[in-house]
Amino acid sequence: MERSKLQKLLAVARGDEPADLLLINGKIVNTLSYEIIEGSVALFNGYIVGVGDYEARAQVDLHGAYLSPALIDGHIHIESSLLAPPEFARTVVPWGTGAVVCDPHEIANVCGTRGIQYMLDASERLPLDVYVMLPSCVPATHMETAGADLTPDDLRPFLSHPRVLGVAEVMNFPGVVLGIDPVLDKVDLAAGRPVDGHAPGVRGKWLNAYSAAGIQTDHESTELEEAREKLRNGIKVFIREGSTARNLEALLPLVTPENCHRFSFVSDDRHADELQAIGHMNATVRKAVKLGLDPVIALAMASTHTAEHYGLHDTGAIAPGRRANLVLFEDLKEFKPLQVWRDGVVAVENGKLIASIEDYSTAGVTDTVRIGALNEQSFAVAATGDKVNIIEVIPDQIVTRRVEAALPQEAGCWIADTARDIAKMVVIERHGRNGNIGRGFVKGLGLTKGALASTVAHDSHNLICAGTNDRDMLCAANALKASGGGWVVVAGGKILAQVALPVAGLMSNDSASSVIAQISRLHQAARQIGCPLDAPFMALSFLALPVIPSLKLTDHGLVDVDKFMEIELGIS
């Protein structure tokens, strides 16, 4: 804080000058002392002055509602909401979210440092603090082509940005555990700042090694005993409640009053529909309290603990000198926000956003589907060998199975076999770097006709397309090329439905409501072509992720994840 501003704040705090605003008759949730205190909170110049009997130029009666620090999401990929940062803010601020610590890993895989810069710039003037952890794994593996290869030297300049906090989840945990230099270089980049972890299922000696390397958090625990080991090793447990991964119920029994300060809530990935209909961190707090957690501890896990971990000393609690980022809840059961203040200014009134949020130019992060001219031949798979390795989708899981089968042939090429629910699949490098096309087959998408395609395909976000015939696959790929990316369903050479995601091929320019409506139509179209999955594009987006077992397809071709190597499609 500037000196003169601080001196004015001190004058108000000691009672020599009046405050701007006094919030009276509140039940103040003190997440430092873990108490609820009845009293008045004075605000001045965007800051909390203190709790006490202050003179103020105005006052607001809270009528006995609960005043909490604004909530903080300790780890989120905003891109997964499909919403650009301004629309994301419009969606989460009304739920009482005051800050998110985001890892722009997805957009960085497409746009490199431009993507990181865009996320910083697009979130500059929001009534939401968007803190950024620097993506540590771009590309995620050497078996795929991402839009950039980010080295520590590429990332280091961002460390001087006031909202960049450290290094994001180091997903290459084998690289850390095995002490691989380029991976440890990414950890070192933090130079004493926070380094987040990502160690799904890692326990025992490997976890000891991962911990010893200086990794400080993890949000991937799915089982209580796994989280317990991390807690014991000094890794803070970020309990994830996302749209797909929901770990609260499994992990909550580990939280005790003594150790609760080593836990935070995060969402990791949360989709637009859930963000709009159910809530954000307030929904996680609500669920935790329903599961039996003390509401003050729950709120602390969704604010103070996270702020303290990341060294955000000017927010995350109702205390003198902290920014007046506050949320007023009607009760500590439903956690329905009545009002939200950001830097002492009302951003949400009666649950409605009143802060003005402007869209931000997406120049520099659009036109990211850079693929050459395609034709039906681009999708042809020459038949070599007797059988092929096929990826089998397991419903509601991101892991797959490897199966083998002989396939029908046409003109010396293998083709889809709808009778056995086997579709063709391609991954087309879309970053304009090498034009790679990986080709394979997938079982279990249920397609009876047509094709699905997506430019959201973790983690390199190449164009992934599955279909029953080359004509529809070509149509789907070209549709995404034309729209600058997104999701599409095609049949009979026509687009049945599509969601345009022109921002890096990952995010929409539309409102959350519009995106939700588009997705609903898209899912309907997918069902029309036979796909029975609840979230077909979610399933598709993980079929190119070569860090999740067992068999995946990248622009390099098939990857046997268990062996962590590329393999041939045909089996002789």
Place this chain on the structure above:
Amino acid sequence: MERSKLQKLLAVARGDEPADLLLINGKIVNTLSYEIIEGSVALFNGYIVGVGDYEARAQVDLHGAYLSPALIDGHIHIESSLLAPPEFARTVVPWGTGAVVCDPHEIANVCGTRGIQYMLDASERLPLDVYVMLPSCVPATHMETAGADLTPDDLRPFLSHPRVLGVAEVMNFPGVVLGIDPVLDKVDLAAGRPVDGHAPGVRGKWLNAYSAAGIQTDHESTELEEAREKLRNGIKVFIREGSTARNLEALLPLVTPENCHRFSFVSDDRHADELQAIGHMNATVRKAVKLGLDPVIALAMASTHTAEHYGLHDTGAIAPGRRANLVLFEDLKEFKPLQVWRDGVVAVENGKLIASIEDYSTAGVTDTVRIGALNEQSFAVAATGDKVNIIEVIPDQIVTRRVEAALPQEAGCWIADTARDIAKMVVIERHGRNGNIGRGFVKGLGLTKGALASTVAHDSHNLICAGTNDRDMLCAANALKASGGGWVVVAGGKILAQVALPVAGLMSNDSASSVIAQISRLHQAARQIGCPLDAPFMALSFLALPVIPSLKLTDHGLVDVDKFMEIELGIS
């Protein structure tokens, strides 16, 4: 950690290479998960590898004893022990202390930056981590002459030292609350690093202002409600158990499992005799547990919480990648240390120090009693007015009372009046800066003859001398000049007893045992000249401290602390 060292540690952690040492059959106090875990701890190259079933080149059977992180004192003035850093380490390491966060405020008031550098250098090779907070109040007030005036520019270079953590207790709390620029400059010096506080009795709006200025800790609470307000304001409560100020019993009821991580134990000032006979942080932990605190929480308050607060991520807990700074306690009642490890090496075996600790050169911080030639006339107090303002000592307190009395005269000068227990007192500027002598009278020291003198006189540490006659006072002052400082008792023109404190006039070069024996003889001598106080030199040392009410004497003369101004001795 260097890369190659880390890679070796990772290899051991993941089980590919053997550990150096396996500590088996221990009850491991995990201050991160707040549990006691039975198991084995592997060490390698001075670090903790992890808990688990590791192969190791050697093993040690802990026979069911309790393995705890080595203890940390969150705030101490080492000078108050009268021991130079090496001897201080010899005294506290056997009690399981692994680190102290010290404020070299006393020596800095005498030697300025040389004093800070000495404390850093003299603690460089100890089996004890001595972290330093930069003294923020040298001099403490404008009403005295210290050995240096330390500005932020003087202190800033120290921030690059790996053991300098931030800015020490900002004692000038009115300066902070009132927003005085030079005081806020000291707070700003920290530039985001820790800033410790000192706010005795400060509550309500003034506390809100002190908190808003960014002060993060306080160890001065004496009452529970005072500490509660600080806790609520986000100021971490450092519970002090020193040799004079003991706040544990009063404050402990405030600690709950939820909020315990916002508490640490500190000693502030602890004397050699107590450090040797009773213990250090282990004694505080013992007392806390006797008062009902859970022993794991007590140990966390004496280790992990403090390490986390100061960002000491490589120590303070038994977890992979942390330095193997450990203490083995026989039980969790008496907290008697059996063994202490420092960086994986045994420093204490069967309670006995085996680590070799060498003395460190005191060149540059000796010969600090720089006063000109004195004679009996130097002590004469010309009689002006009818009565004089007299400082009255209150037994066992550092506050004084102002009383007025007419005094006997001799040759136009006021003299001591032993019949009414009024001695003469002088404070002689001893830093060679201006030769000031402040003169006054003190009631309540009990002196019937002779004189006492000390170069320990908070906070400027000028030479303070009280006596019944000028001849003995001259003898006492000259004795300290000759010895380079310390404590002395004189009668009949002869030295009865003395403790040489040649290091800045504050610390001894002798062993703790010798210092304790010398003090015992000194106290005996003080009783011989009539002083009935338990700790006469402690009382004397606070009579020059112009930040504690009500009347004090500095080299400037009498200070009315309530009015925070210098006043005349004589009253007309």
